[in-house]
Amino acid sequence: MTNKTKEERSFLAPSRWILILLVMLLFGLGLAIRLYDITDLPLDFHPTRQLFSALKARGMYYQTLPDIPEWQRDMALNQWKTKVTVEPPLLEILAVATYRFTGENLWVARIYSIIFWLAGGVFLFSLAKELTSRDGALAALAFYLFLPYG
Structure with missing residues (x-):
């Protein structure tokens, strides 16, 4: 050295x-x-991964909502549970925590992704x-x- x-x-x-x-x-x-x-919808950069993450986050979010129809909750849970998990759902958990305050907005997860990406830089x-x-x-x-x- x-x-x-x-x-x-x-x-x-x-x-x-x-x-x-x-x-x-x-x-x-x-x-x-x-x-x-x-x-915009998450179709610009690696759309398959972005849409799978959005489905997971929606399933997690709908699991905690008391005032949605049962069929809608079941559909969201099925879409979440049938997808293969290849990485820890950290981003999805953060998005769901924020959805509780802001409502379901797909751009919330993108903000977290940008923050992590800048920290990596x-x-x-x-x-x-x-x-x-x-x-x-x-x-x-x-x-x-x-x-x-x-």
């Missing part, structure tokens, strides 16, 4: 203020891309900066924020 005793040189961000500005710009643009048409930037340089970290962050599967 070596200590970084002198300030590393950077082509893209020669000063700390420019680095902060570029990171904020990248996060802002990445956030704007994700927020665009957030209230913070950690990726920190890791890439340690492993490479400021320029490498900025490139990794831009790659992560602007690719569809980022």
Whole structure:
């Protein structure tokens, strides 16, 4: 392990203020891309996964509602229970908790997804900066924020 005793040189961000500005710009643009048409149906990015998550969240939500018709509850529970679970339903549980306050809005889960995605960008930037340089970290962050599967 070596200590970084002198300030590393950077082509893209020669000063700390420019680095902060570029990171904020990248996060802002990445956030704007994700927020665009957030209230549309989840058919824009990996629609099968998004629709399965929406069905799971609806089933969990309808399970707790006392004032819906029994047939509607049964339908939602069947759609939820018949789908294969491939990952922990963390996002769905958060969405259901929020549905109790806001009603059933599909965009709520997208907000949580965006928050987790941005947090991942913070950690990726920190890791890439340690492993490479400021320029490498900025490139990794831009790659992560602007690719569809980022």
